[in-house]
Amino acid sequence: MRAFISHNHRDKPQVAPLAARLRLLGVDVWLDSWEIRPGDRIPGKVNEALGLVDTVMVFWSTNSSKSPWVNTEWEAALTRRLRDDSVRVIPVVLDDTPLPPLLEPIMWVSLVDGDVDRAARELVGVDSQAELLKTMQRTVEESGLEYRYFHGFGVIVGCPRCGAPSSKLEGWSAVDHTRDDMYAGVRCTECGWDKGGEV
Structure with missing residues (x-):
């Protein structure tokens, strides 16, 4: 699955953890903060991504309902779907804001309760939490990343400040x-x- 994450930047704290889980499940995720660099033309990068992905996840909230960018992205995704049945549009509901009439009949996933693992399982079709964890572990192992566990911190692949390896x-x-x-x-x-921290 190659997924474009359509969202309002104010919802990033809810969106980013799910996007990270999806990456660990092997999904090729396009998230603006991971893909757009200083000097890039934002409309050009978004347009290019929307043309390459097979799934557009629309993270819907009060914030996104008021966002011209999000509305343009999901409308473009639906227009592409009319031409190409292989494109999926999946609303991911973040709060009780009603979905637009064109998105209403589409099967959606709820993230209102904040259960990121359950939402990730639903989005990729993994049946249980155990299967989710096994899949994520396989992804990490197959990536060839060098990682270590440190008591009081957790798993780390490199220094977040300078990028030194583990x-x-x-x-x-x-x-x-x-x-x-x-x-x-x-x-x-x-x-x-x-x-x-304290242990």
């Missing part, structure tokens, strides 16, 4: 004897970035 990261731990708390995390040996 082999340049080291774990740390400390004890606050006054409060009897233990802390752990990860630091970059290249740039000094450091993050962790």
Whole structure:
């Protein structure tokens, strides 16, 4: 599946986690913040993407209902669908804003409850949470990415500040004897970035 994510930028906190899950499930996701770079012509990039994808996911909310961009994107997707039956348009509902009449009869997915995993499973047709996790793990393994787990932080593929690979990261731990708390995390040996928390 090659999916275009149509959304209003105010909804990015709800949209980005689902887009990331879809990528881990092997979906080729086109999200503006991942694909458009400084100096790019935004209408040209969006138009090109809408012509290449086979699925347009319209994230619908109060914000997107007022967005000329989102309305133009879903209208273009429906127009393309009239010419090419292989294009799917899938509304993803973020709040109780009514869908436009042209999107209403299309089977939609709800993200109102914030359950990103369930929405991802519905969008790609994975039956259970266990299958979702197994599929995401396979994607990570097949990607060839070097990744490591650090207590107090979690899984990391590289330094978020300088981009050093995980082999340049080291774990740390400390004890606050006054409060009897233990802390752990990860630091970059290249740039000094450091993050962790109470464990």
